[in-house]
Structures are given as C-alpha cells and as structure tokens.
Amino acid sequence: MSLSASGVSIRFGGLVALNKVAVSVSSGEIVGLVGPNGAGKTTLFNCLTGVAQPQEGKVQLEGQDISHLRLEHRVRLGIGRTFQTPRLDLAGSVADAVMLGFYPRLRQSILSACLPFSGARRTEDELSARARALIAEFRLATDPDAPAGELSLGHLRLLEVARALASEPRYLLLDEPAAGIDDVDRDLLAQAIRNAAARGLGVLLVEHNVGFVAEMSHRMVALVGGEVVAEGKPADVVGDPQVVAAYLGVQRVAA
Ligand SMILES: Nc1ncnc2c1ncn2[C@@H]1O[C@H](COP(=O)(O)OP(=O)(O)OP(=O)(O)O)[C@@H](O)[C@H]1O
Ligand SMILES: [Mg+2]
Incomplete structure (x- = not known):
C-alpha cells in the first residue's frame, strides 16, 4: 500500500x-x-x-x-494536500472551512445515499460533528462558528491540515x-x-x-x-x- x-x-x-x-x-x-x-x-x-x-x-x-x-x-x-501558502475562504466560519474538506468524499456518499438500503448514508449533522471534533483536536477555535479570517497564521495552517484530514x-x-x-x-x-x-x-x-x-x-x-x-x-x-x-x-x- x-x-x-x-x-x-x-x-x-x-x-x-x-x-x-x-x-x-x-x-x-x-x-x-x-x-x-x-x-x-x-x-x-x-x-x-x-x-x-x-x-x-x-x-x-x-x-x-x-x-x-x-x-x-x-x-x-x-490523495490530499496542503499548500505552502494557505488557500482558504476566510469569509466563512472555521467550521465551514473544515467542512469544505468533506466535499470530495461527500460526492460519493451522496451517490451511495441514493441507493436503496445503503449503509453509507451520512447526514450533515454527522459531518458537522466530525468537523467540530477536528477543530477540537487542533484546538483551532473556542467558537467553531467564528470567522476563519480571525485566526492567526499558525491557526490558519492548522486549519488547512484539519480540512485536508476531513476528506479522509x-x-x-x-x-x-x-x-x-x-x-x-x-x-x-x-x-x-x-x-x-x-x-x-x-x-x-x-x-x-x-x-x-x-x-x-x-x-x-x-x-x-x-x-x-x-x-x-x-x-x-x-x-x-x-x-x-x-x-x-x-x-x-x-x-
Ligand atoms: N510553473 C513553473 N514554471 C517555471 N518554473 C517553475 C514552475 N514551478 C517551479 N518552477 C521552478 O522549479 C524549481 C523548483 O521549484 P519548487 O517550487 O518545486 O521548489 P521547492 O523545493 O518547493 O522550493 P521552496 O523551498 O522555496 O518552496 C525552481 O527553480 C522554480 O523556480
Ligand atoms: Mg516549495
């Protein structure tokens, strides 16, 4: 592997x-x-x-x-990556920025959620909870709903890594x-x-x-x-x- x-x-x-x-x-x-x-x-x-x-x-x-x-x-x-210069949409919240990382996987789960009896159904609540768990693991923000633009450079770098990990x-x-x-x-x-x-x-x-x-x-x-x-x-x-x-x-x- x-x-x-x-x-x-x-x-x-x-x-x-x-x-x-x-x-x-x-x-x-x-x-x-x-x-x-x-x-x-x-x-x-x-x-x-x-x-x-x-x-x-x-x-x-x-x-x-x-x-x-x-x-x-x-x-x-x-295959996930982060960039030398953080590339994040700073207008949204910290949680939104991490949740963007789910997108590549989400497309697959939306597809499988359309299939009958699929066990792969994931609700937005589950994703939001996972994003908040990543934010807690990285101690990124006391308030996940705070604007990402308020984070320090160090936290923006951590946010990039958290978002990349979100795509599993x-x-x-x-x-x-x-x-x-x-x-x-x-x-x-x-x-x-x-x-x-x-x-x-x-x-x-x-x-x-x-x-x-x-x-x-x-x-x-x-x-x-x-x-x-x-x-x-x-x-x-x-x-x-x-x-x-x-x-x-x-x-x-x-x-
Ligand atoms: N798109 C490009 N067009 C032209 N030259 C490029 C391009 N991308 C990289 N280079 C050149 O290729 C070489 C390697 O660059 P690269 O950015 O991969 O180095 P690096 O090891 O990441 O350096 P750093 O530690 O400064 O980030 C450099 O000479 C760079 O100028
Ligand atoms: Mg480089």
Whole structure:
C-alpha cells in the first residue's frame, strides 16, 4: 500500500526542476522531504497530485498507474494536500472551512445515499460533528462558528491540515505546514500528524526545519537541484555530506 513517483522528470523551459526522481510513502508512514529553496519539493507534490504533468516517469497509487488521472480524480482516490501558502475562504466560519474538506468524499456518499438500503448514508449533522471534533483536536477555535479570517497564521495552517484530514485521505502531502507557527501550535500539529499516521495515513512532509522533520519522520528523502541526493534514516540523511553542503551553501548565500 503506497503512493509513489518513479523516474519523474519535469522541465520548465530550460530548467530541469526534477530529474528522474523516485519517492514513495507507505500507509502509516511519515516520510520527510527536505532540500533547499528551489530543490523541487513543491513541484514533486504537484506531480503527485496531478497539478503538474511530468515529461517522464509515472505516479502510482496502491500499485496502479494514476499518471493520466486529473487532480480531482486523484483527490477522490484519497490523495490530499496542503499548500505552502494557505488557500482558504476566510469569509466563512472555521467550521465551514473544515467542512469544505468533506466535499470530495461527500460526492460519493451522496451517490451511495441514493441507493436503496445503503449503509453509507451520512447526514450533515454527522459531518458537522466530525468537523467540530477536528477543530477540537487542533484546538483551532473556542467558537467553531467564528470567522476563519480571525485566526492567526499558525491557526490558519492548522486549519488547512484539519480540512485536508476531513476528506479522509489515504495519503497526505504537507507543504511546509509548520512555517511561521509557534511551538505550541507546532506540537499540536505534530501530534495530529502522528495520530493520523497511527491510524494508517501515509504522510509526505516538506519542511525547512530539518530538526522538526527528522523528529517526525520514519524515513527522510533529500532533494537538491531536482535530484534525490540522500534517502534513509533521518540521522543518516541529516548527516549526509551532500545534504550538509546544500544547506551550508544556502546559509552562505543568505549571509
Ligand atoms: N510553473 C513553473 N514554471 C517555471 N518554473 C517553475 C514552475 N514551478 C517551479 N518552477 C521552478 O522549479 C524549481 C523548483 O521549484 P519548487 O517550487 O518545486 O521548489 P521547492 O523545493 O518547493 O522550493 P521552496 O523551498 O522555496 O518552496 C525552481 O527553480 C522554480 O523556480
Ligand atoms: Mg516549495
């Protein structure tokens, strides 16, 4: 049971953003994906979710080639993601924003609810209760009916993750979910990710805070310049000379 990319290459004009990249995540596994700015992490997420179409290679879900499937279809099959910049409708309430996450699954349950004797019928009340349970798990708001626009950046990031979990994905791709959030929120996020993985969710986690990723992950993959340069146990990847050099290079440029 896994989601995988193999031999994936994508070019934007003359720029090779990914070069024959292979990455996989199994059910219940947390895989940390690290690499400096421009390494190709978000582009890899785009290829896995169907936002971008690689020129080479394939994406497989539970052994089936899903490379030709569109984003919507992949979401319905259980691939969820969050975005580097939170994309939420801030006009509605916190509960509304989480409930939007049910939509991909809802279409299926509406269909099955039309069938006679269906056991899959789900009422709006049930969904609302589940949204409120997620809001409580993430301690997102004392009042779930408060406008989402009133949340801090940290809580907006947590809200994105809660909404993504609401769609009950089998695999979840998190693009810098902890960027700009405080330690308390980061601990809540870490616990929610671990709980979801313990229930069987496969997680691909992109973060610049390498220490946080190493702590969270069962396995790590390092991308540099669109290529996988190291992969394996977190301690080995963090100590890998090519990974260290890539991060030192970034610091030197930034200094
Ligand atoms: N749609 C696009 N058109 C042109 N170039 C792109 C496009 N998407 C990504 N790139 C380029 O591909 C490379 C990889 O970008 P990507 O956003 O995947 O990196 P990243 O590892 O997510 O970086 P960051 O840590 O800054 O988020 C970069 O050089 C980027 O400018
Ligand atoms: Mg990125």
